[in-house]
Amino acid sequence: MTPDQDKSSITSASARTNPFRRNRNVTPLAPDDAQRQGAISALAFQLLGGRDAALDFLNTEDAILSGRPIAIATQSEDGYASVERELRARSLVRDAPNGG
Secondary structure: OOHHHHHHHHHHHHHHHHOOOOOOOOOOOOOHHHHHHHHHHHHHHHHOOHHHHHHHHHOOOOOOOOOHHHHHHHHHHHHHHHHHHHHHHHHHHHHOHHHO
């Protein structure tokens, strides 16, 4: 192997494994979708009492909603509304005396 070949194989290997390299195959969210995603995340954080509870709710498949709440809320206004209703219902149960 020549020094040039060795150098190019190191460069290509490091380019593939750089964790900070931008994934160019991912399409960014549309502005409306991004707004809904941010809003539902903030609401979950407020109503469920913090980051861990919010992330758990948003990223776990939900039988009532038929999917992951973060994906459902991001897709449409109707999806956002259904996730918001479920969040508020769970918040009321959590805040009720004796835990519901």
